Amino acid sequence: MASNGFRPLDEQYLLEYIKATPVLAQKLGNQFDDLQIKEVGDGNLNFVYIVLGRSGSFVIKQALPYIRTIGESWPMTKERAYFEARTLREHRRLCPDHAPEVYHFDHGMCLIGMGYIEPPHIVLRKGLVAGNEYPLLAEHISDYMAKTLFFTSLLYLTTTEHKRAVAEFCGNVEICRLTEQVVFSDPYKVSQYNHWTSPYLDSDAEAVRQDNILKLEVAELKSKFCERTQALIHGDLHTGSVMVTRNSTQVMDPEFSFYAPMGYDIGAFIGNLILAYFAQDGHANEGNDRKAYKLWILKTIEETWNLFHKKFTTLWDEHKDGPGEAYLPEIYNNAELQLLVKQKYMTDLFHDSLGFGAAKMIRRIVGVAHVEDFESIAEPGKRANCERQALNVAKLLLKERRKFQTISEVVSAIVLQQPQS
Structure with missing residues (x-):
């Protein structure tokens, strides 16, 4: 049933497909009675089905040839499914605790069969809207980022290995162009797809x-994003791409993956936590002012960077005499020089992360695709007030990111943006 031709899935055809695909049928114990198939794709691009049987379960994800939320007027390459499957397997190899397993990939159908991240896991963004705390989130996500970024960089790989991988992932060019458009271009010009909480944010969008300064800075970031092949990034590491419980963190949906600046992943995650922070006032009520929860988000932002820094540099120390060709031991051959190199690298990475995170925040407020954190605030005036505070912090971080030396300074700037009650 797996064919070279593409056909959009529906529940009946998916059942036929599963029966005819041995690896998937075996996951269900070849038992198809009382099988539950539910389409749950609530994102912008794909079909996502949960398949539940008495003897097993999995998720089927199919890439469509257009942006689902827009329609066929905005075509999109189906080839992104190949790169998603490729990255899921690589990230699972590097960080098995925080990436689902791929069971099956059908290139012609642009279809991935992968492990089902079972309840009580929920999408992190929904948990943040609900005000749930996840005490291990920073620990887990920093582990995922440190391992996936370090081991796919020249700090660990030879230039031959690295260039071979870069060449392969250059094939994901169309999905990269989508990012270039919606993150680095559309918010800074009149675009038919842009929208915001109007009329409240009309002047802010204008x-x-x-x-001009904002445009100069975002041009520099776009140049880095397009030209710098630092590591294999997830490419869309926001709080909607992470499933969580209090004890587990699973990262999904790396269809935007390619070799790019590490700071894009780090910034995307931290930037989305900042959005969640500013949304909390819109979700507060008489029973819960969300003040304690906002403090937890700030703590998580700080811990995420600090733990990432510690884990990433520890991996660097452990593999400093390994195959990586970024800093050859015979050149960087004394402790003082090695420390200087590491300090400069991590400072540059920190500033990249702040810039990319800020750009991601801006596009979520005045660009094409917004976030549930804000969109679920029913009263538009209240929503706009939360968004404006986040937008002002984003502009500050984008334009003045090099002035920040620590994540605690960033947290202080976030707090200062909110009126004191």
Whole structure:
């Protein structure tokens, strides 16, 4: 049943497909009675089905040839499914505790069969909207980022290995162009797909489009994003791409993956936590002012970077005499020089992360695709007030990111943006 031709899935055809695909049928113990198939794709691009049987379960994800939320007027390559499957397998190899297993990939159908991240896991973004704390989140996500980024960089790989991988992932060019458009271009010009909480943010959106310094800074970030092949990034590491419980963190949906600046992943995650922070006032009520929860988010932002820094540099120390060709031991051959190299690398990475995170925040407020954190605030005036505070922090971080030396300074700037009650 797996064919070279593409056909969009529906529940009946998916059942036929599963029966005819041995690896999937075996996951269900070849038992198809009372099989539950439910389409749950609530994202922008794909079909996602949960398949539950008495003897097993899995998720089927199919890439469509257009952006699902827009329709066929915005075509999109189906080839992204190949790169997603490829990255899921690589990230599972490097960090098995925090990436689902791939059971099956059908290139012609652009279809991935993978492990089902079972309840009580929920999408992290939904948990943040609900005000749930996840005490191990920073520990887990820093582990995922440190391992996936370090082991796919020249700090660990030879230039031959690295260039071979870069060449392969250059094939994901169309999905990269989508990022270039919606993150680095559309928010800074008049675009048919842009929207915001109007009329409340009309002047704020116009201010973004008229800010020359902001445009200079985002041009530099776009150049890095397009030209710098630092590591294999997830490419869309926001809080909607992470499933969590209090004890587990699973990262999914790396269809935007390619070789790019590490700071894009780190910034995307931290930037989305900052959005969640500013959304909390919109979700507060008489029974819960969310003040304690906001402090937890700030703590998680700080711990995420600090733990990442510690784990990443520890991996660097452990493999400093390994195959990586970024800093050859015979050149960087004394402790003082090695420390200087590491300090510069991590400072540059920190500033990249702040810049990319800020760009991701801006596009979520005045660009095409917004976030549930804000969109679920029913009263538009209240929502706009939360968004404006986040937008102001994003512009500050983007334009002045090099002035920040520690994540605690960033947290202080976030707090200062909110009016004190």
